[in-house]
Amino acid sequence: MRPKTKNSLALLGCLFLLYISWGSSFIGNKIALQYFPGIMLSALRMIVAGIILLSYTYIRREKSNITWEDIKRNAVLAIFLVLISSGFLSKGQESVPSGTTAMFFGAVPMWMMLAGWLLWGERRPSIKQFTGLLIGLIALLWLNIHQGLEGETSLVGVALIICSSLAWVYGSHISKSYSVNTSQSIIRSTGLLMGIGGLETLAFSLLIGERLDVSLLNTDALLAFSYLVIMASIIGYTSYLWLLYHARPIIAISYEYVNPVIAIYLGWLLAGETIDPTTVAACTLLVSSVFLVVSHGKD
Numbered sequence: 001m002r003p004k005t006k007n008s009l010a011l012l013g014c015l016f017l018l019y020i021s022w023g024s025s026f027i028g029n030k031i032a033l034q035y036f037p038g039i040m041l042s043a044l045r046m047i048v049a050g051i052i053l054l055s056y057t058y059i060r061r062e063k064s065n066i067t068w069e070d071i072k073r074n075a076v077l078a079i080f081l082v083l084i085s086s087g088f089l090s091k092g093q094e095s096v097p098s099g100t101t102a103m104f105f106g107a108v109p110m111w112m113m114l115a116g117w118l119l120w121g122e123r124r125p126s127i128k129q130f131t132g133l134l135i136g137l138i139a140l141l142w143l144n145i146h147q148g149l150e151g152e153t154s155l156v157g158v159a160l161i162i163c164s165s166l167a168w169v170y171g172s173h174i175s176k177s178y179s180v181n182t183s184q185s186i187i188r189s190t191g192l193l194m195g196i197g198g199l200e201t202l203a204f205s206l207l208i209g210e211r212l213d214v215s216l217l218n219t220d221a222l223l224a225f226s227y228l229v230i231m232a233s234i235i236g237y238t239s240y241l242w243l244l245y246h247a248r249p250i251i252a253i254s255y256e257y258v259n260p261v262i263a264i265y266l267g268w269l270l271a272g273e274t275i276d277p278t279t280v281a282a283c284t285l286l287v288s289s290v291f292l293v294v295s296h297g298k299d
Helices: 003-023 025-032 038-059 068-092 098-105 108-118 127-149 155-179 186-207 219-246 255-271 277-293
Strands: none
Touching (some): 003 025, 003 255, 025 098, 025 219, 025 255, 068 186, 098 255, 098 277, 108 127, 155 219, 186 219
16 A cells, blocks of 8 residues: 555544544533533543553553653643643533534634634635634624523633633644654653643642542443543544644644534433524534635635
């Protein structure tokens, strides 16, 4: 098989795994939050996933040693990609439906494009892309007002999720530059990111007073937690970082087109969340706006 074909298959495989793992992670989070405090849930699953991945690299006897520079880089990166992005997301989902949460993250391609232009010197968005941004903003405001009137969300939860998505955008951009300055494999880099980020998140969780009630844990809790460790953390993060390092960022974040649909459907199927015409219309508008934003044609 030619190298180009292998790379194409690897890219498609990572995209598929990313769509499935993170599209279902919103409802997985929602179920696990019945048993775990929000930020602590993120911390514990990241720590466990980090330990598993790092142990795997040592079993494989990877030759490159972890340096202090690797630790420092990942400590900074984990603040954005783990503590704020994952931790605030879990906390926000305590008061925001999983489908709505996925809708907010559906705007990530827009923020990624604006950040690339304003902060990293990428080309100015076209009129078509600015139109997409406006449509997406209207869709998000429409959905937020609708959900608020229905009493299903809190402003604090929405604010946490917005902070989470913006941290994800910033962390994704800086991780691209970090990738060229390390000799670590994707698996070891992911393990370091999650292990260090999990410890940072746990410290923050304890600082704000979160405590785990062990008496609440049962089989359902452990199954939901295990699913998040394997799918959302190990498979999701590893696939995403591989795509960031080997493809354009816009390809890596294409999972955001699929996540709202998966999350809204699973939220309705498994958690009894409501799907009404307004939600469907807002989802359609948002997805349409994203396609306008990522287009590269002339105005």
